[in-house]
Amino acid sequence: MSHYEAPIREPxxxxxxxxxxxxxxxxxxxxxxxxxxxxxxxxxxxxxFLYGIGAITYTIGTGxxxxxxxxxxxxxxxxxxxxxxxxxxxxGTLISAVLLLFxxxxxxxxxxxxxxxxxxxxxxxxxxxIIHMGRVWNxxxxxxxxxxxxxxxxxFNSPLLWDVFAISTYxxxxxxxxxxxxxxxxxxxxxRAVRPFQKKIYGLLSFGWxxxxxxxxxxxxxSLVLAGxxxxxxxxVHTIVSMDFATSVIPGWHSTIFPPYFVxxxxxxxxxxxxxxxxxxxxxxxxxxxxxxxHIENMNKVILLTGGIVSxxxxxxxxxxxYSGSSYEDYTYLSVGAATGPYWWAFWALITCNFxxxxxxxxxxxxxxxxxxxxxxxxxxxGMWFERFDIxxxxxxxxxxxxxxxxxxxxFVDVAIFIGTIGxxxxxxxxxxxxxxxxxQAELKSILKSSGDNYxxxxxxxYE
Amino acid sequence: xxxxxxxxxxxxxxxxxxxxxxxxxxxxxIEEVFTPFPVHGLEKAAGLKNTRIAITSFIYGVIxxxxxxxxxxxxxxxxxxxxxxxxxxxxxxxxxxAFVPIMFELTVFFAAHLMVITFYMRSKLWPFKKAENPDVRxxxxxxxxxxxxxxxxxxxxxxxxxxxxxEIKLKA
Numbered sequence: 103m104s105h106y107e108a109p110i111r112e113p114x115x116x117x118x119x120x121x122x123x124x125x126x127x128x129x130x131x132x133x134x135x136x137x138x139x140x141x142x143x144x145x146x147x148x149x150x151f152l153y154g155i156g157a158i159t160y161t162i163g164t165g166x167x168x169x170x171x172x173x174x175x176x177x178x179x180x181x182x183x184x185x186x187x188x189x190x191x192x193x194g195t196l197i198s199a200v201l202l203l204f205x206x207x208x209x210x211x212x213x214x215x216x217x218x219x220x221x222x223x224x225x226x227x228x229x230x231x232i233i234h235m236g237r238v239w240n241x242x243x244x245x246x247x248x249x250x251x252x253x254x255x256x257x258f259n260s261p262l263l264w265d266v267f268a269i270s271t272y273x274x275x276x277x278x279x280x281x282x283x284x285x286x287x288x289x290x291x292x293x294r295a296v297r298p299f300q301k302k303i304y305g306l307l308s309f310g311w312x313x314x315x316x317x318x319x320x321x322x323x324x325s326l327v328l329a330g331x332x333x334x335x336x337x338x339v340h341t342i343v344s345m346d347f348a349t350s351v352i353p354g355w356h357s358t359i360f361p362p363y364f365v366x367x368x369x370x371x372x373x374x375x376x377x378x379x380x381x382x383x384x385x386x387x388x389x390x391x392x393x394x395x396x397h398i399e400n401m402n403k404v405i406l407l408t409g410g411i412v413s414x415x416x417x418x419x420x421x422x423x424x425y426s427g428s429s430y431e432d433y434t435y436l437s438v439g440a441a442t443g444p445y446w447w448a449f450w451a452l453i454t455c456n457f458x459x460x461x462x463x464x465x466x467x468x469x470x471x472x473x474x475x476x477x478x479x480x481x482x483x484x485g486m487w488f489e490r491f492d493i494x495x496x497x498x499x500x501x502x503x504x505x506x507x508x509x510x511x512x513x514f515v516d517v518a519i520f521i522g523t524i525g526x527x528x529x530x531x532x533x534x535x536x537x538x539x540x541x542x543q544a545e546l547k548s549i550l551k552s553s554g555d556n557y558x559x560x561x562x563x564x565y566e
Numbered sequence: 567x568x569x570x571x572x573x574x575x576x577x578x579x580x581x582x583x584x585x586x587x588x589x590x591x592x593x594x595x596i597e598e599v600f601t602p603f604p605v606h607g608l609e610k611a612a613g614l615k616n617t618r619i620a621i622t623s624f625i626y627g628v629i630x631x632x633x634x635x636x637x638x639x640x641x642x643x644x645x646x647x648x649x650x651x652x653x654x655x656x657x658x659x660x661x662x663x664a665f666v667p668i669m670f671e672l673t674v675f676f677a678a679h680l681m682v683i684t685f686y687m688r689s690k691l692w693p694f695k696k697a698e699n700p701d702v703r704x705x706x707x708x709x710x711x712x713x714x715x716x717x718x719x720x721x722x723x724x725x726x727x728x729x730x731x732x733e734i735k736l737k738a
Binding site: 120121122125246252253254255256257258259261263264267268271274275278279282285286289290292293294305306308309310311312313314315316317318319320321322323324326327328331332334335338342345544545547548551 | 579580598599600601602603604605606608609612614617619620623637638641642645646648650651653655661664665667668670671672674675677678679681682685686688689690691692693694695696697698699702703704705706707
């Protein structure tokens, strides 16, 4: 039938693959035994996670006074980490939803892992606002439920409450989107499983998926509608996160370009994180045939675009701050004052990591180079962390009165909680990589004949 | 004469699609098709009606939107109006702009979750549900068609064999 795809398009699946080979390759990490490297990585992540749990317990037991916060800088690492993790989470939905709407076939090799990353990253993000409340046992006050205080309702005028709704909708919808896509792949693992325990577990997880024609029809429709819903949702989430800042009256925060700029920044950092994880995963899980140079290059192109948007936003903020001639604008996070002030290192870390280094991706040689892509992705992850740190700490450290000017220095607890969330993230991701079908194999099979290397070659020979 | 159901297994999606088209043209009754992945154009060939699940999603979205409007109006304007930051909550239309984000979020929340629940219920997917694909290979690389006939079974088997079926058996 019509599996034709222009020969100029590079294949998305390499190697002489048949449908069955895809099943075998996807099931291999699940059915095989973990190697030594996996155990080493898992142990390190677990130790970091436990360290973080210890720090969180200490924080809750003693109070958030154990953090480095002070009277002026009352948001710092916690909210920096929160925004960083939420931003990272954006790439998964972007890949699975936006690229589905645009019918980008290359998404199929990476969407499963990107969505997993999204969900795990949003878990980490959720930790920070909750522990920042101090009295975590009162966290349910953010929910609009009848209570003994009269009922005293939540304040729907507050962007912080919008955030509660945005993040929980985002997390739950991403989870459902991810899980629905997993059903046929769990079914594949179930039907392949030899060990009774595995058969039972995957039977349970697959919800009895049988692959009926009607189920597939609904499945495709549901995926499409979920993608249509998730696309504006993902844009709304970081828009609302940016409103936590933009609706305040702090110089540097009170900025109308925040929503689009935050969304672009989120996609920028999210793709960098996907890049970091997948470059490792394709090697470790032997997925080189499915996560190819094309995938890496396409992601680098998205990074270049969103990095460009972010850079334009930096320049705009910097220029407008200077041009306004307002003395308050001279110590916002993008200003001459910041570039030369006590936080100069944070300012230049941001500019170097997010603006200068990603420009190397204009060169095809560099953006198709695995090692360089990996290095760049790490640099961007660091740069985007500094962006949030700059927005929060530099802007807060300079109040309207010079008498309240201050610096922020984190305590070991701040650092430990951050390390703990990185550990938790990798614990989840490493467990996922060994127990889940890490590639949407059912979807991938549907493009094998159009985008598989062997089929493309076959067509090329026959229709010359 | 009673109905007999034949299960034919294919190992290629193009062969399957051709066979299903042929069966439809010969006016055979296609009971069910099991495939490991969505085969493009198969539901049209098998004469399936369009799914209405997107419509349910729209309805759920409308419900979510109405719920959001009702909830925020009740909590902020009706039940306990407060003056927050010099911006009193006296009427819905004055407060409405601040409600837009949550109206949107709840619309998406309802539309997405209730649609997925509807999908799971309609397609009978839930934990502990037993899988019903007659052959385990249909989640890997094989395609199975169930065709029922009242007439000559041999004729149908011959037909399927000619359309490229790899295995043919009578459903127990």
